[in-house]
Amino acid sequence: MIPEPLARTPSFSRLDDLSAPMASLLIGALESMAANPEIQRVRRVAWDALSPAPGRHLLDAGCGAGEVARELAAAGADVVALDYSAATVAAAADRHDGGTVRYLTGDVTRLDFPDATFDGVRCERVLQHLAEPDRAIAELARVTRPGGRMCLVDTDWESLAVDGLPADLMDAVRAHFANQGQPHHTGMGRTLRRRLVRAGLRDVTAIPVVCYFTHPSQIGFVLPMFNAAVPPEAGLVPESIRDTWFAAIENAGVRDEFLAVLTIWVARGTVGS
Numbered sequence: 001m002i003p004e005p006l007a008r009t010p011s012f013s014r015l016d017d018l019s020a021p022m023a024s025l026l027i028g029a030l031e032s033m034a035a036n037p038e039i040q041r042v043r044r045v046a047w048d049a050l051s052p053a054p055g056r057h058l059l060d061a062g063c064g065a066g067e068v069a070r071e072l073a074a075a076g077a078d079v080v081a082l083d084y085s086a087a088t089v090a091a092a093a094d095r096h097d098g099g100t101v102r103y104l105t106g107d108v109t110r111l112d113f114p115d116a117t118f119d120g121v122r123c124e125r126v127l128q129h130l131a132e133p134d135r136a137i138a139e140l141a142r143v144t145r146p147g148g149r150m151c152l153v154d155t156d157w158e159s160l161a162v163d164g165l166p167a168d169l170m171d172a173v174r175a176h177f178a179n180q181g182q183p184h185h186t187g188m189g190r191t192l193r194r195r196l197v198r199a200g201l202r203d204v205t206a207i208p209v210v211c212y213f214t215h216p217s218q219i220g221f222v223l224p225m226f227n228a229a230v231p232p233e234a235g236l237v238p239e240s241i242r243d244t245w246f247a248a249i250e251n252a253g254v255r256d257e258f259l260a261v262l263t264i265w266v267a268r269g270t271v272g273s
């Protein structure tokens with residue numbers, strides 16, 4: 001029997017409602033993702049969008065453990081790192097390393113900043129978890145000054161492709177993931193360009209970064225349903241096939257026949273005057 005706080009699918013949309021162990025697992029997962037070479041490749045593509053020059057006032061909305069906010073501050077920017085989850089903001093603040101970062105709790109769909117507060121805003125892998133992603137984009141545009149830049153990063157979970165695993169197992173895991181209702185928008189990444197255009201941004205570009213893994217050990221938490229260290233309580237793999245699924249992944253790795261591919265999109269635009 002799963003204890004009550006863990007019985008619901010753990011989600012980044014309500015981190016503070018989770019048990020302390022599950023919340024710290026998810027915060028640790030964010031840190032581990034930040035160190036993953038494929039996520040670092042995504043972030044390199046996103047980096048240029050905000051020109052983090054000294055004196056620039058930037059917002060990282062849904063900052064998680066705050067790695068990017070600290071990197072932007074290290075480049076001289078004056079950064080607000082905001083997250084809905086108080087536990088996450090506390091974890092990010094604990095990791096503070098001396099740059100100009102203000103850590104705040106807040107909701108990206110209802111930002112408590114005046115219009116045109118920031119020179120640039122970013123929001124990475126947050127919109128997929130929101131019931132109202134376009135409201136968040138409108139808020140991000142509102143708090144950005146005319147001519148300022150917005151950078152959105154999000155996953156297209158529907159792009160997941162694999163080789164080297166039995167198709168019936170992959171189909172079962174894929175269906176299970178789709179049926180959980182978390183994240184809210186499994187195809188968010190591919191919709192970012194359209195959403196920025198509809199929000200009235202100019203010079204919109206969207207770049208697909210195709211992340212790929214040729215051994216299960218490379219995946220970490222980027223594709224958590226492939227990681228046997230993620231506990232069953234996370235609910236990512238149907239219990240009835242859990243052992244077979246992870247044995248198949250391990251075997252594919254041993255045979256050097258494993259492949260998994262996931263597209264994460266980086267979309268950028270300029271806020272109009």
Ligand SMILES: C[S@@+](CC[C@H](N)C(=O)[O-])C[C@H]1O[C@@H](n2cnc3c(N)ncnc32)[C@H](O)[C@@H]1O
Nearest residue numbers: 012013062063064083084085107108124125126
């Ligand atoms: C998958 S994590 C990504 C964190 C970070 N951007 C990164 O790339 O590591 C999603 C984050 O969005 C935060 N979040 C969820 N809903 C939010 C909201 N309405 N406003 C602000 N942050 C939110 C969560 O607490 C979590 O830290």
